[in-house]
């Protein structure tokens with residue numbers, strides 16, 4: 001008996017003890033896997049000379065009331081002994097480590113976990129207490145059986161020729177037969193229901209209707225017998241029952257249908273079964289092209305982010321079919337990186353079958369399709385943003401970071417396409433706003449888009465400089481993602497369209513407004529009078545600032561007076577291209593240590609009583625005290641900015657000394 005890998009074991013435990021109410025989806029999972037296996041074989045047969053498929057590729061369902069079993073069979077690619085071990089002994093997901101972590105504090109919340117990960121084959125154990133998989137890989141003479149009760153582990157053994165299920169026994173047969181031994185039926189868990197033609201038929205219609213291969217079942221039918229010639233007047237029609245293999249799904253590729261002919265619930269089921277997703281998509285987009293290049297496309301914007309979206313294992317791409325044959329499961333060239341979350345299918349008879357990875361880039365047909373795909377996604381997102389803001393905010397929460405990366409990694413060249421899809425937290429409105437909305441609410445004379453960057457929205461909103469800006473009537477976008485500031489640097493400015501005036505508003509010309517970090521040293525918020533006061537204080541206290549800058553050494557590039565600090569005694573700002581937040585982000589990156597640093601400036605509030613203390617210490621020639629004050633002000637300003645301080649122990653000592 002072999003043991004399951006640890007993470008598989010956890011998942012299995014969840015399945016076995018599942019309180020998940022939607023257990024019937026196990027059938028969808030098994031049929032999807034069967035259909036994938038048929039896809040693989042059909043692809044091989046078209047691309048490799050020595051692979052030939054005889055007969056119809058199909059999925060078969062059967063049930064046995066007495067034995068209390070259901071079976072799902074396919075004549076697809078099958079699995080070798082090693083593949084059975086690898087594929088069914090370990091969960092397929094690369095995120096298993098993450099699974100373990102996230103799972104540790106979610107005891108009992110299996111619904112979430114099932115929803116988040118999709119568990120494929122293992123979902124059988126929600127309804128079965130024993131599962132037997134007999135598989136014969138294409139081209140192999142022998143078949144192997146994998147068997148497990150989910151708890152103790154699993155066995156794999158060769159199946160003797162005379163023990164083979166009928167579907168796998170003929171010369172050159174191939175495929176997989178999965179038999180579920182159903183758990184006993186209980187009040188809560190009616191497993192008996194699956195032992196009926198009617199129920200299985202209903203489940204196929206509901207979940208697997210658009211699977212491209214026939215899903216067949218031997219069904220009981222009855223027909224009227226011919227009336228005997230010598231039948232008398234009192235003859236009553238006679239019937240006989242017989243069995244017939246019936247295809248129970250519709251099979252039409254759903255992406256070839258006009259969207260007006262398909263119900264959303266069918267798209268949803270198709271999406272879930274094809275992409276192994278557990279929630280309905282947020283949006284469905286279907287479109288068709290005819291002419292020199294014809295194709296059908298069906299795209300989905302997911303409602304949940306896959307758990308590995310931001311990991312290097314995540315593969316973007318659309319499924320690429322040519323005349324109904326899957327040639328690539330994830331054709332990356334059909335999607336730009338910033339729309340990597342989109343799932344879907346493109347089917348074109350004009351794309352050649354032997355298209356290889358290398359030639360995809362050079363293929364002008366694919367490029368044309370990719371351009372249209374991008375446009376469609378874009379307009380779908382715009383429509384969501386304008387017509388269903390709540391859904392869009394959820395979308396943005398899941399995938400917005402990728403859009404920002406799109407601008408950043410294109411060095412800003414994608415900004416004109418993507419800028420209006422972005423959302424930011426407005427400190428004034430206390431909600432997410434677009435840049436357009438920000439621009440429309442800009443104060444008279446405001447010529448910049450102000451933002452504050454840090455890792456915590458709450459703290460950003462409490463920063464004195466943010467309050468000052470708000471008091472001046474300038475809204476501030478509170479940015480908490482690492483990429484934000486880097487993106488702004490590449491975007492530089494946002495183009496504001498002209499607004500026509502009317503009787504109430506005077507209208508504005510088109511213009512470009514720059515992005516400015518409110519913490520940047522040259523923020524021009526003070527009134528002329530305040531500036532004058534600050535200048536005078538600077539002039540008068542030159543020596544004081546020089547002394548403080550000397551004491552702080554290379555921690556700061558200068559110390560000066562700032563005009564507008566509200567009720568804060570001091571703050572840290574930065575000069576030059578690297579802001580404090582960017583420094584923090586860079587420190588966490590791969591070049592930490594070598595990354596450029598922000599040039600820090602200690603700004604003092606000349607109107608604050610503390611400033612008087614500094615001047616007094618200087619006048620009294622008390623150098624030690626001045627250094628102590630300087631250190632404390634510097635460190636507390638860092639804390640307010642959410643930055644770490646170099647030496648907390650020393651800071652604590654200095655505060656105590658002061659007290």
Ligand SMILES: Nc1ncnc2c1ncn2[C@@H]1O[C@H](COP(=O)(O)OP(=O)(O)OP(=O)(O)O)[C@@H](O)[C@H]1O
Nearest residue numbers: 033034037078079087092118119120121122176276
């Ligand atoms: N009927 C089948 N024929 C051939 N291989 C199969 C069959 N069923 C499952 N497999 C193999 O077992 C693997 C694991 O299946 P499982 O359903 O657990 O995960 P998956 O289909 O890869 O992904 P998901 O968890 O998203 O459903 C599959 O990737 C496939 O390689």
